[in-house]
Amino acid sequence: MDLYGIRIPMTNHPRLDPGFIPLGLYNKAFLATAKKPLGLAVERSDGQIARVDTFVHGTAEYAAADRYYLDRLVKTLLWMKGGFKVYVSGDRDMYEYLKGAFADKGSRDFDFHFMADVFEHPFEVVYTDSLPAEKDAPQAIGGHLDGCRIGFDAGGSDRKVSAVIDGESVYDEEVVWFPKTNSDPQYHYDGIVAALKSAAAHLPRVDAVGVSSAGIFINNRTMRASLFLQIPDTFSEQVKNIYIRAITDTFGDVPFEVANDGDVSALAGMISLGEPNVLGIAMGTSEAVGFVDEEGRITGWLNELAFVPVDAAPDAMADEWSGDIGCGVKYFSQDSVIKLAPRAGIELDPKLSPAEKLKVVQKRMEADDPAAASVYDSIGVYLGHTLAYYYELYGMKHVLLLGRVMSGKGGDRVLAEAKRVLKEEYPEVAQKILPSLPDERFRRVGQSAAAASLPALKK
Numbered sequence: 001m002d003l004y005g006i007r008i009p010m011t012n013h014p015r016l017d018p019g020f021i022p023l024g025l026y027n028k029a030f031l032a033t034a035k036k037p038l039g040l041a042v043e044r045s046d047g048q049i050a051r052v053d054t055f056v057h058g059t060a061e062y063a064a065a066d067r068y069y070l071d072r073l074v075k076t077l078l079w080m081k082g083g084f085k086v087y088v089s090g091d092r093d094m095y096e097y098l099k100g101a102f103a104d105k106g107s108r109d110f111d112f113h114f115m116a117d118v119f120e121h122p123f124e125v126v127y128t129d130s131l132p133a134e135k136d137a138p139q140a141i142g143g144h145l146d147g148c149r150i151g152f153d154a155g156g157s158d159r160k161v162s163a164v165i166d167g168e169s170v171y172d173e174e175v176v177w178f179p180k181t182n183s184d185p186q187y188h189y190d191g192i193v194a195a196l197k198s199a200a201a202h203l204p205r206v207d208a209v210g211v212s213s214a215g216i217f218i219n220n221r222t223m224r225a226s227l228f229l230q231i232p233d234t235f236s237e238q239v240k241n242i243y244i245r246a247i248t249d250t251f252g253d254v255p256f257e258v259a260n261d262g263d264v265s266a267l268a269g270m271i272s273l274g275e276p277n278v279l280g281i282a283m284g285t286s287e288a289v290g291f292v293d294e295e296g297r298i299t300g301w302l303n304e305l306a307f308v309p310v311d312a313a314p315d316a317m318a319d320e321w322s323g324d325i326g327c328g329v330k331y332f333s334q335d336s337v338i339k340l341a342p343r344a345g346i347e348l349d350p351k352l353s354p355a356e357k358l359k360v361v362q363k364r365m366e367a368d369d370p371a372a373a374s375v376y377d378s379i380g381v382y383l384g385h386t387l388a389y390y391y392e393l394y395g396m397k398h399v400l401l402l403g404r405v406m407s408g409k410g411g412d413r414v415l416a417e418a419k420r421v422l423k424e425e426y427p428e429v430a431q432k433i434l435p436s437l438p439d440e441r442f443r444r445v446g447q448s449a450a451a452a453s454l455p456a457l458k459k
Contacts, residue, residue: 024389042083147207151452156285157355210454212264262290268450269400380417
């Protein structure tokens, strides 16, 4: 394969998506001939800095390749680490390109405005002769098992809740809901409260509540979340405090904690595996990712890998929200199953919801339908290539695969194919990471149970 003059060697191709170009392989081929030093740094809250020292070609012949490489790299840094200020050193032409792209009405207009809103700070790209040093502020998360607790997991197609007593789940519930298509904040509030009350009915008392939810949260407030996409901006304060209100209105002054569902999936992985250094990937309505480091801490990074590019193909599928192409959400969520099913000859009724379409393919997979198997095999190839790329970003030891897409026989095929691709194409990485699945019940409700362990009890 050839892209912007860069030849990309590749052995394993997804049968239902032969044009897929793993971004990690593109980057490796690009850097094999790039020799001009270039530095990038991204600043986020409290002076935290993500830094990358890399290379470009710096020639007219490879200008398009340089621009593409840096565009994807900055995009990756923003959605992996988060930030409102990008520093560039080493090449003023590339600085000018990035400044124009990550700007109002630029090609990365969505990222420009999103990051400014999340961090409540104007977004900018600046040139510097001296990059700031890397700085992180990791912190411990969850693991509190004492008392009577409720864990709530808010997904885009269903909501899950667990009642937990001293670390043992005594009740689990899944309820279908449609938060991403409902514009009334009362719908969301009522759904959350209903789940909390349902779990509370199976406990002698409620000592604490933990929430796992898609989105970005600061001090338990919802800064941005795809679950509330349809709610008008006039309700923004209602959305920002929706979990705080639901918990305090229902239970009064009890300890609570709201965390990104990706971080909770990583926490669930650490609890399940008994070891830290876990990348948790929940494949459901979207791709929710979290990371627990070697010390068992969360990093304070966004870890929104749903919007991190993984496919360099020029005709890759676009995400409806960000408008960008080739990002993880279209490869590691129910969207991927729905995208690939027609290519396998599985017709899906357009009247069905995305969750219902996924169930159609899952039912065929449980009956060992070869067409359904080809869907999951293709996702497995995506995953094998991408896990090698994620290893470059995180250096994780364990990968725990959760979520509705990974349920049943389909999840087993995805894992098997991912391991095969890793072994054949990335043998050095295959020896360092351990992808795994929890048991079936844990795959579906593990996050809500782990969420219950988030808050510490009052002393």
